[in-house]
Amino acid sequence: MTLLRIEDLNIDYVTLRGRLRAVKSASLTLGGGEWLSIVGESGSGKSTLAMSIPGLLLPPGRITSGRIIFRGKDLTSMSGEELRRIRGSEIGVVFQDPLTSLDPLRTIGDQMAEAIMEHRSASSKREALEMASAALESVGIPGDRVKYYPHQLSGGQRQRVMIAMAVMLKPKLLIADEPTTALDVIVQANIMRLLKSLQQRMGMSVMLITHDIALAAEVSDRIAVMYAAEIVEEGPIDQVIENPLHPYTEALIKSTPDLWREKTLYTIPGNPPDLRSPPRGCRFHPRCHKAFEPCKAKEPRPTRLRGRTVACHLYG
Amino acid sequence: MAGLARYLLIRALLIIPTVLILYTLVFVIMRVIPGDPVQAALGTRYIPPEQLELLRERHGLNDPLYVQYFKYLAGVVRFDFGESLVIEGRRIADDIKERFPATLELTIASFIVSVGIGLATGILAAVKRGSKLDTTMRVYSIVAYTLFIPWLGSMLIMVFSLWLGLLPTHGRLDPRISLDHKTGLYVLDSILAQNWVALKDALAHLILPSLTLGIVLSGAYTRLVRANLSDALVSDFVRAYRARGVSERRILLHALRNSLIPVVTMMGLQMAILLGGAVLTETTFSWPGMGSYLLEKVEARDYTAVQGVVVFFSFMVGLISLVVDAIYALIDPRIRY
Numbered sequence: 001m002t003l004l005r006i007e008d009l010n011i012d013y014v015t016l017r018g019r020l021r022a023v024k025s026a027s028l029t030l031g032g033g034e035w036l037s038i039v040g041e042s043g044s045g046k047s048t049l050a051m052s053i054p055g056l057l058l059p060p061g062r063i064t065s066g067r068i069i070f071r072g073k074d075l076t077s078m079s080g081e082e083l084r085r086i087r088g089s090e091i092g093v094v095f096q097d098p099l100t101s102l103d104p105l106r107t108i109g110d111q112m113a114e115a116i117m118e119h120r121s122a123s124s125k126r127e128a129l130e131m132a133s134a135a136l137e138s139v140g141i142p143g144d145r146v147k148y149y150p151h152q153l154s155g156g157q158r159q160r161v162m163i164a165m166a167v168m169l170k171p172k173l174l175i176a177d178e179p180t181t182a183l184d185v186i187v188q189a190n191i192m193r194l195l196k197s198l199q200q201r202m203g204m205s206v207m208l209i210t211h212d213i214a215l216a217a218e219v220s221d222r223i224a225v226m227y228a229a230e231i232v233e234e235g236p237i238d239q240v241i242e243n244p245l246h247p248y249t250e251a252l253i254k255s256t257p258d259l260w261r262e263k264t265l266y267t268i269p270g271n272p273p274d275l276r277s278p279p280r281g282c283r284f285h286p287r288c289h290k291a292f293e294p295c296k297a298k299e300p301r302p303t304r305l306r307g308r309t310v311a312c313h314l315y316g
Numbered sequence: 317m318a319g320l321a322r323y324l325l326i327r328a329l330l331i332i333p334t335v336l337i338l339y340t341l342v343f344v345i346m347r348v349i350p351g352d353p354v355q356a357a358l359g360t361r362y363i364p365p366e367q368l369e370l371l372r373e374r375h376g377l378n379d380p381l382y383v384q385y386f387k388y389l390a391g392v393v394r395f396d397f398g399e400s401l402v403i404e405g406r407r408i409a410d411d412i413k414e415r416f417p418a419t420l421e422l423t424i425a426s427f428i429v430s431v432g433i434g435l436a437t438g439i440l441a442a443v444k445r446g447s448k449l450d451t452t453m454r455v456y457s458i459v460a461y462t463l464f465i466p467w468l469g470s471m472l473i474m475v476f477s478l479w480l481g482l483l484p485t486h487g488r489l490d491p492r493i494s495l496d497h498k499t500g501l502y503v504l505d506s507i508l509a510q511n512w513v514a515l516k517d518a519l520a521h522l523i524l525p526s527l528t529l530g531i532v533l534s535g536a537y538t539r540l541v542r543a544n545l546s547d548a549l550v551s552d553f554v555r556a557y558r559a560r561g562v563s564e565r566r567i568l569l570h571a572l573r574n575s576l577i578p579v580v581t582m583m584g585l586q587m588a589i590l591l592g593g594a595v596l597t598e599t600t601f602s603w604p605g606m607g608s609y610l611l612e613k614v615e616a617r618d619y620t621a622v623q624g625v626v627v628f629f630s631f632m633v634g635l636i637s638l639v640v641d642a643i644y645a646l647i648d649p650r651i652r653y
């Protein structure tokens with residue numbers, strides 16, 4: 001059962017310095033209960049793609065074309081009010097920095113109860129607070145912490161609170177944008193374990209944004225690799241890690257110590273392109289050791305190959 | 317709330333040294349000013365030396381300095397600021413009791429005007445950032461900020477009093493109206509006395525001065541609110557509120573609260589300055605407050621009066637900073653814990 005289908009999505013940031021296409025012709029599907037991770041270097045457009053789904057693009061970001069079909073309805077053509085009702089109830093979001101994502105002036109219980117009452121207009125403040133404290137318990141935080149202010153909690157606890165807030169209304173989809181990047185290593189592992197167990201318990205789908213392909217390999221069902229605003233490869237996680245089709249995916253794996261057990265780690269030469277003036281042809285060709293003539297001239301089109309998708313001239 | 321009470325107590329105790337330092341400063345400055353105060357107050361009039369000596373004795377100016385320092389301080393804590401050098405037998409505390417309510421009333425009214433206009437324009441500008449409305453508000457803030465009070469006051473008098481004949485030109489109350497001055501705040505007094513004619517007249521007198529002062533002071537709020545609120549509106553926690561489906565109206569309230577601390581700081585500063593007397597406004601509208609009082613007394617070289625007003629003012633500053641601290645703590649839990 002498909003929960004989410006993104007079709008040929010284009011997203012631009014139009015600034016005084018010019019137009020920047022941060023997501024180009026992206027297509028993806030995500031099944032119910034499935035975990036999809038999106039990996040790629042910094043600036044490749046991962047957050048932009050993910051945040052466009054619940055309508056949380058930062059200005060001046062705008063979807064210029066394409067569709068986002070969530071549970072049969074196109075989110076890109078919904079009104080702001082319709083989207084608002086979906087956010088928090090059917091789609092939950094966890095952000096990178098738990099230190100700045102909570103309102104420092106209000107107790108976490110107030111912040112949780114407010115969201116609950118927005119979506120369940122029938123419930124009283126007391127019921128909402130009870131729900132909030134149950135949600136806290138479900139992420140391993142004592143329920144009486146609803147009375148706490150954000151500054152009274154540690155970074156890891158705050159991220160648990162953010163997760164509790166994102167899942168408290170049992171969403172069908174959880175989007176987590178680098179949820180562990182701001183935390184220290186041990187806390188990172190705990191948070192990932194928590195997310196995995198919540199996904200299994202609640203049967204929700206997860207879209208995880210990360211630049212850590214080794215982390216993605218541990219928890220995901222599927223993986224999508226982004227390079228310079230494009231999805232260059234997508235497929236089941238085991239197949240992609242074992243047998244990467246796109247040279248960029250291969251390079252990413254070979255430069256990750258946890259995945260590449262050889263003595264010499266690979267480093268990708270050069271830098272990712274400026275999205276205001278991306279290279280002609282395949283965007284990866286200036287850094288690709290398998291590049292040949294057509295790569296410089298023609299953009300590769302995504303090709304389906306044994307349940308996977310890859311955009312590379314090596315594959316027709 | 318125990319945390320809040322403790323915090324306020326500490327703040328209150330900290331204010332004592334502040335006020336003492338201010339008092340000492342005033343005391344020292346008044347003494348180092350060259351010339352004999354009694355002689356200065358009398359100006360060019362000739363007074364026999366024996367009588368001068370009598371006056372000095374009477375005002376305690378012949379005591380050693382430290383005795384003067386503590387004697388005066390002891391008076392101040394009992395709200396006694398000594399006797400006028402110019403008008404024999406006139407207590408400065410009585411002058412302050414008479415003049416301060418006028419200043420307080422004008423301060424409260426213009427504070428409401430400036431904060432009201434400042435918040436409204438600042439919020440509009442921040443919410444519609446980058447639009448024509450935003451530009452309009454920014455221009456307003458600069459214009460308001462640079463307006464000269466006597467000029468704006470005269471303009472308003474010209475339009476509303478002389479031309480339209482709607483509002484009085486000066487003073488606080490029509491002398492034909494009798495009103496029992498319980499608090500000295502005429503608006504409050506007339507409500508207490510249920511004297512609606514007086515209320516209407518007191519309000520009518522209050523409108524132009526408070527509008528003049530309020531408009532000029534509002535420009536700074538517009539800028540401050542706009543800058544802080546538009547930062548708050550793009551902050552991570554606002555995005556997180558949005559991600560939970562909280563309505564934009566509620567998000568605006570939360571963002572506003574988060575941008576309020578610097579605004580409260582400025583409110584405190586303005587309040588302090590206003591309570592010292594808005595000299596230009598008071599002279600433009602013949603408003604009998606502390607500003608015009610201080611001006612009169614400086615001109616008359618009434619040394620004890622000037623000293624009394626300044627010391628009184630430093631106590632007000634201490635009081636306001638305590639109130640500001642309390643508001644900080646109410647807004648921000650990180651301060652009260």
Ligand SMILES: Nc1ncnc2c1ncn2[C@@H]1O[C@H](COP(=O)(O)OP(=O)(O)OP(=O)(O)O)[C@@H](O)[C@H]1O
Nearest residue numbers: 013022041042043044045046047048058059060275
């Ligand atoms: N608000 C914005 N205004 C203008 N350009 C933006 C904005 N947000 C992102 N971009 C640009 O869009 C491109 C994609 O950014 P995005 O944040 O989606 O990348 P990312 O893959 O999430 O990177 P990271 O790993 O650093 O989070 C970048 O070139 C970035 O500079």
Ligand SMILES: [Mg+2]
Nearest residue numbers: 046047048177
């Ligand atoms: Mg990102």
